[in-house]
Amino acid sequence: AEVYLNGKWLKHDQAFVSVFDRGFMFGDGIYEVTPFYNGIPFKLKEHLERLQYCLNEVQIEFDVTSLEKIMLEAVSRAGLSKSDAAVYIQISRGTAPRTHFFPENPTPVILLYSFPVNLEKFETKRWKLLVSEDKRWHRCDIKTTALMASIMANDEAISLDFEENLLVRKGYFTEASHSSAFFVKYKTVYTHPEGPNILSGITRKQIILLCKNSGIKVKEKAVHLDELVEVDEIFLTGTTTQVVRVESVHSREKELFRARKSDITTFLQNEFIKL
Ligand code: PDD
Numbered sequence: 001a002e003v004y005l006n007g008k009w010l011k012h013d014q015a016f017v018s019v020f021d022r023g024f025m026f027g028d029g030i031y032e033v034t035p036f037y038n039g040i041p042f043k044l045k046e047h048l049e050r051l052q053y054c055l056n057e058v059q060i061e062f063d064v065t066s067l068e069k070i071m072l073e074a075v076s077r078a079g080l081s082k083s084d085a086a087v088y089i090q091i092s093r094g095t096a097p098r099t100h101f102f103p104e105n106p107t108p109v110i111l112l113y114s115f116p117v118n119l120e121k122f123e124t125k126r127w128k129l130l131v132s133e134d135k136r137w138h139r140c141d142i143k144t145t146a147l148m149a150s151i152m153a154n155d156e157a158i159s160l161d162f163e164e165n166l167l168v169r170k171g172y173f174t175e176a177s178h179s180s181a182f183f184v185k186y187k188t189v190y191t192h193p194e195g196p197n198i199l200s201g202i203t204r205k206q207i208i209l210l211c212k213n214s215g216i217k218v219k220e221k222a223v224h225l226d227e228l229v230e231v232d233e234i235f236l237t238g239t240t241t242q243v244v245r246v247e248s249v250h251s252r253e254k255e256l257f258r259a260r261k262s263d264i265t266t267f268l269q270n271e272f273i274k275l
Helices: 022-026 044-057 064-077 148-159 202-213 225-230 263-274
Strands: 002-005 008-011 029-037 085-092 109-116 126-133 164-169 180-185 188-191 217-220 231-238 242-250 255-258
Touching: 002 064, 022 085, 029 044, 044 064, 044 085, 044 202, 064 085, 064 109, 126 148, 126 231, 148 164, 180 202, 180 225, 188 202, 202 217, 202 231, 202 242, 202 263, 225 231, 225 255, 231 263, 242 263
Parallel strands: 126 164, 126 242, 188 217
Antiparallel strands: 002 008, 002 109, 029 085, 085 109, 180 188, 180 231, 231 242, 242 255
């Protein structure tokens, strides 16, 4: 496959970064994943805005406005203009001798490519989740490539035959390892409020908007582990996840939740497809 690296289109096995790339050495980089349905980007502006926000937060100097054109080109070069795809963008601080402080005026390293994803049939999926302690840092609003805590949690879930994690910080559900989490309790939809403990999901925002426009009550309020007994439905959202129904939630020892209903999830899935 072809990738875009620092202004050039290269075969992926011909694209290289320096061993002193800070993304390689420190995970000193930001990433973004944008879905394309049938070649058409979904909420492209929002994805680029989030990317710019994250770059600004970590003081990587880069203006994302040039990326839109390259994203579209990546999709067409990959031959994905008529199917479902995603575009991965990674921007690292750049290449410099290894120091813990930021080097002076580094040139960011830009990697961008498109890959096929299966965005169909999400309505029929039923996921089983593993509850894991949220061991991520305290700036989960920043989409950093340093994902050690997320990938360790997810690897455990997958190796135990779960599809995703439900992360818990101080007893409260934050989100999943690479998707946002929603809980339906007494016909009200709950999701963790924005802030340093979750990523501000683009799909999450769309779902909150859909609820508001459909007269479904939404509260951006964290759900506690002890509240699970009152929860009827759980679903996850994300760029590649879309809106997925959760069948059950487990600790390593026992089942903690089993879906009792699916009305609101099904309704939101049907509305989401129309977007
Ligand atoms: N994951 N929460 C986390 C921690 C995520 O990594 C993601 C996205 C989401 C959902 O956000 P959005 O709706 O904007 O995709 C929530 C991407 C797809 C990934 O890491 O591959």
